[in-house]
Structures are given as structure tokens and as C-alpha cells.
Amino acid sequence: MTGKLHQQRQTWDEKPVLRAIYGDYYRRIVAACRPGRTLEVGGGSGNLKALLPDVVSSDIVVLPWLDVAADAQALPFAPAVFANIVAVDVLHHIERPVRFLREAERLLQPGGRLVLLEPAITPLSHPFYHRFHPEPVDMAADPLADGPLSPDRDPFDANQAVASLLVRRHAAALAEAVPGLRLSQARYLSLLAYPLSGGFRPWSLIPAALVPAALWVERGLEPVLGRLMGFRLLLVLDRAG
Ligand SMILES: C[S@@+](CC[C@H](N)C(=O)[O-])C[C@H]1O[C@@H](n2cnc3c(N)ncnc32)[C@H](O)[C@@H]1O
Numbered sequence: 001m002t003g004k005l006h007q008q009r010q011t012w013d014e015k016p017v018l019r020a021i022y023g024d025y026y027r028r029i030v031a032a033c034r035p036g037r038t039l040e041v042g043g044g045s046g047n048l049k050a051l052l053p054d055v056v057s058s059d060i061v062v063l064p065w066l067d068v069a070a071d072a073q074a075l076p077f078a079p080a081v082f083a084n085i086v087a088v089d090v091l092h093h094i095e096r097p098v099r100f101l102r103e104a105e106r107l108l109q110p111g112g113r114l115v116l117l118e119p120a121i122t123p124l125s126h127p128f129y130h131r132f133h134p135e136p137v138d139m140a141a142d143p144l145a146d147g148p149l150s151p152d153r154d155p156f157d158a159n160q161a162v163a164s165l166l167v168r169r170h171a172a173a174l175a176e177a178v179p180g181l182r183l184s185q186a187r188y189l190s191l192l193a194y195p196l197s198g199g200f201r202p203w204s205l206i207p208a209a210l211v212p213a214a215l216w217v218e219r220g221l222e223p224v225l226g227r228l229m230g231f232r233l234l235l236v237l238d239r240a241g
Helices: 002-014 016-032 097-105 125-132 163-170 169-175 193-195 209-230
Strands: 038-040 055-059 080-088 108-119 181-189 232-239
Touching: 002 016, 016 080, 016 108, 016 193, 016 209, 055 169, 080 097, 097 169, 097 181, 097 232, 108 163, 125 209, 163 169, 163 181, 163 232, 169 181, 169 193, 181 209, 193 209
Parallel strands: 038 055, 038 080, 080 108
Antiparallel strands: 108 232, 181 232
16 A cells, blocks of 8 residues: 555656646645644645645655545544635545545634545546556445445545535535535546646656646636646535635
8 A cells, every 4th residue: 555655756856747737726726725733634645735835734654745634535634723624535435435524624614615626527538547547436325325334445445536426416415415515616626737647657648848838728728628638626615604
């Protein structure tokens, strides 16, 4: 398990194209955050601390570069202590996402923000994620279902569809299940550069030098084509005051 995260950290260090694309993600995430203390959940290979001051980084796995080992479904903090909670590519790995959302509701200060970056399942991305990504895409799942937790679950087990399901099919149920959080932004990103980069795979079809231009083109296309072609979804949920 930790081997996979150490390997991801090495890929991060060795793949400039990945850093250029994630740099854009992190800039958008930081821009969505409120001033104040931030909790990063599922920090994994861990990069948010380099960009945002006052971050507590956590993961269910013990990693030497993170601050706290904790399950997102039962976080060891007092209520209303964080201005932001950030989770990059984590929600779809959590066994019971609704438990994490309720923890975010508990831990965020009034006006605080939960910022999530997740895979987006769109007409273009769906076949790619389904055929070329090892994690499943289950559009029939209920992302708000609660129930017992499996003690032997691998933290990399996943359903890549969780965020898309929450936004597209379960938004009303989300508002009911977690009334203290209000979905304020759902932006579809990554039409070109991310799929061409291969993500954390060793290959890339785009050189790092072309990433800024590709991202500039993407920004213009996102509002029109994001829902059809986006590979990523940036969600912001506001904690009610
Ligand atoms: C795909 S990695 C993403 C890591 C990092 N955020 C990044 O963007 O590189 C998913 C992370 O979620 C963590 N994770 C999975 N289930 C979790 C849970 N229930 N609570 C906290 N972290 C969890 C995994 O250990 C892993 O580090």
C-alpha cells in the first residue's frame, strides 16, 4: 500500500508534465479556499503543503511526510476547527463517502469550504476511464449509501463515478443527507492536457513545455465542452453559517 504511494511520489518528482498539470489543479484549489487552517485528507504522495500555509495533512496510511494518520470517515478533530478541507482524488476511494461528508460538515467552521478534485465521468472520459484505468466506474452505485465498514478494505479500492453521481443524480439526496454542506461549484476540467499526460503512468503524449498553452485553450473550452469532454471535476461545498 505505502509502496504505491512512494512510487507515486517518485513519479511526481520525475515527471515535469504531471507537476505542471497538478500545479494548475492546486492553484484552482488554493483559490477556492478560505483564509485559515486547512485539513488535507488522503494526502498520499503529498503536495498541498508546499503551496498552502497552515495545512494539516492526513491519510489513512502512515506516511513520513504527512502529519496525521486518520480515516476520513472518523477524523480525530474537534468540531468547527478548519476553514477548509481539501481532498484530491480521495472521495472515490472512501468506502462510505457520506461518512466523510458528514465529518467535513462537523469539522468545518461556518462559511468554511470542502474542496474536492475527482475524476469526472463524461461522454468522452467514460470509455477511457472504463477501458484504460484500473479503477472501476460504477454508475449504478449509490454514493450516499451507509452501512458497515469492511476491516480489510484496501484504501485504493474505488468507484471513479462517485463525484459525478453526487452532482448529476444525487444532488437533492446529498442536500438532505448532509444539510450543513451546500454544493456551490461543480466545474468540469481537463479536456486535453491531463488525458494526454497519462497522469501517474510513466508515459506522456504531451511535453511539459506545451502544458501552459493546452491549459489556456482548455480554460476557454471548459464552460462549453466540460460536461461532454472533461476528465476532472472540481467540487466546492460551503459549510452553512
Ligand atoms: C489516489 S490517492 C491520492 C493521493 C493524493 N491526494 C494525490 O493527489 O496524489 C488516494 C489517497 O486516499 C487515501 N485514502 C483512501 N481511503 C481513505 C480514507 N478512508 N481515509 C483517508 N484517506 C484515504 C489513500 O491512502 C491514498 O493516499
